[in-house]
Amino acid sequence: MCKIVIPASVRPIDCDVHLAVPNTRALLPYLDDYWREHIIRRGIDGDNLELSAYPPNAPLNCRPDWRPQQGLPGSQFEQLRDHVLEPFQPRFVICNVLHGSQIMFSEDLSAALCRAINNWIAAEWLDRDPRLRASIVVPAHSPELAVAEIERRADDRRFVQVLMLAMTEMPLGRRQHWPIYQAAEHLDLPIGIHAGSSFRHPPSALGWSSYYLEDYVSQAPGFSGVLNSLVTEGVFNKFPRLKVVLIESGVSWLPAHFWRINKTWRGVRSETPWVDRVPSEIIREHVRLTVQPFDDPPDKALVQTILDEIGSDEMLLFSTDYPHWHFEGTDAIPPGLPSDVLTKILADNALATYARLN
């Protein structure tokens, strides 16, 4: 295995680290009076509202040596410090919270919880270490309330992107989401689309699978659907400055995705005539992907081929996906990545993507 070490001269930007809300009670101080009482009265504070897309005890979702004695992985600052900040010496870390608040059917409850989480992130994390940055958690199925939350948070430049789940009620390119993209573009916030589903629909057109393994693997085809929706609906025509970051999407599926959507476009483009360039070109310009997990082939020489097929050295962003278990020790660079693109992946690409890091 050709292990690649992060050069000492480069301070990487870790574009995907997970914080866990330790329990819903922890959010109570960050809710307004109405919603605090509402949540206590209904007993909602007794549940952690974890997403079923990420069972915290599944081996994949926490590296064994990162698993805390008690509490949820990623719920304590000291652990983040020991596991990420010290060993990787990052310049910045972008923190993503995946939580049931994002998918509650009641739009108002969802918005109240998201607001509390963003307050909690600012107070309990961002204030503790100047290297920490975060994504704004929003009720994406309620664009009006999502925009309000984005605007409320926008003055705090430590919030560097807007977080959405890959699979929710409607494909993400659909026009109902556009107010979110408009606000994000205006405020220099990329849209971070994280693996996961609210399971309003089965994970694929085939229906409900039996195992978590299947759900996890099927995130990649899920992202294919996301890209097709963003491109064909014309999101990037409408918002030409918008950047989208696919987070924990895997990477190596992208070339075959290009080949297929490009082929369909050549025959079907007149259905969506605003798609006036080959889709792979649009995606290369607007879309970025975090590197963990990479889903690398057993033959590491093929990694170079995959990068050549992706055809851009600007698309990949370094991430540890802490505390998920994709690598051992500090081997966070996918094996086989050529060294000449390392500095771009480790930091430059993130700086070019996230205006608020500069």
Place this chain on the structure above:
Amino acid sequence: MNMTVMDRKPEAINQSFLGFIDCDVHPFFKTPAEFDAFLPQRWREHRATIGGRTRQGLAKASNYPRMSPGNGQRMDAWPPDGTHPGSDLPFMQEQLLDLFNVAYGLLAPLVGGAGGERNVEFGAAMATAVNEWQLARWCDPDPRLKAAVQVNIEHEKAAIAEIEKRAGDRRFAQVNIPPRGVEPLGRQRYWPILEACAANGFPVSLHLGGNGGHPSTGGGWPSFYHEEHPSYVQSMQTLVTSLVCEGVFEHIPNLKVVLVEGGFAWLPALCWRLDKAWKRLHAEVPFLKQKPSEYVRQHIWVTTQPIEEPERPRDMLSTLEWIGVDRVMFSTDYPHWDQDDPRFAFKVPLPEEWRRKIYHENARALYGLD
């Protein structure tokens, strides 16, 4: 993409493209009444009154209108008598079977609606009718054409009976199941049907299609055919994931599966992803005795159409090599708009041995054809 202007004279077809086996040919009816001859009176009346019941809003049309008439046909495939593409055997012979001296054509009838019918008794009757129709209208007049056993997998008893009834009839090459069903095909409730396929010597052909009522993506219903067409590839990926991870191939070690009309370039990356996630989550699926990619290698065949066209054409070679050239079989998808021509589908020259396998030998071996 680099392409040169093709400015050739009309020419005799290069010998090396003759005599191939076409793993995806679509027969159609001239009139829907053709099936009545093979339906009992009770179901003829049902068909005339209630008709097919699907899991979508439009009664007959596709959810996503295609780009050319006839629900996405090759525009030059309308027979001279004006009937539907794929419905006229002499014209199919002229445009495909005789033109290329096709050795065998594997039929994939997307007609009759048997597989997705909600009234499963009617679905089973239609499956039988379409099976008889394939023999009478296609296979007996032109024995190069091989039928696919139609079943409705929500009616287990009838499906197994139909498979057993066709066992040993060499006019049938395989059993066809539409993959977009009510539940993922790997689920245990479907194992008895898959077992019957394997026990009776039929590979299972999974041709895109079906309608279980679920949106085409995990994130909901897309707006455009532009999304629906590539979403078939996403379905193929979850189909392979389901068959492997649910343990089908451990349970039925002699099961052979053919993926039809899903392309194939996505398969290597899916295998890498399956192996990687399985490494962490194998305790959840302890019945899997080997890496997911090994089950794929042993049990799954892919057909080529609609062939992916890499931006750098030579990337096709490493893709084929990783899948294994003994697992790839050529298909045209005649007469659909996105069908492939055997001469020009691959935009990079294939080594002669690969071409022989992909166009001839793999299908011959899999289906036990002469």
Place this chain on the structure above:
Amino acid sequence: MTRHIVATVDEIAPGTCKIVTVKGREIGVFHINNEFFALINRCPHQGAQLCRGALLSRLESPGPGEYSLTRQGEMLRCPWHCWEFDVRTGQSWCDPDSVHARTFAVEVEPGEKLAKGPFEAETVPVSVEQNYVVITV
């Protein structure tokens, strides 16, 4: 390069195409809005008989949800994979710089002038009263 008389102007109705074989090549001669165009009858993608495709307009859009239609009937769509080609230039809509169908120069000439030659008449008899479509191959 030689000039070939391939049709009388009346023979090709507006919005239709006559497929002729010149020097062993199949060529489609189109009559569109009182102009004539000639393209090779072969799609550069997978070899389909391109000129048996449909004539459509140029479909474009200033932005999502907006649709515009210009140059009616001047785009030829391949009967197979629906690739679109500009009948004037042979350029494909999707890859105008790298993918195009070969075009041939077309002129309409009076029979009177043609009678003097030189030309190759293929199978079209020439009379001085008629106008003819002449392509250069």
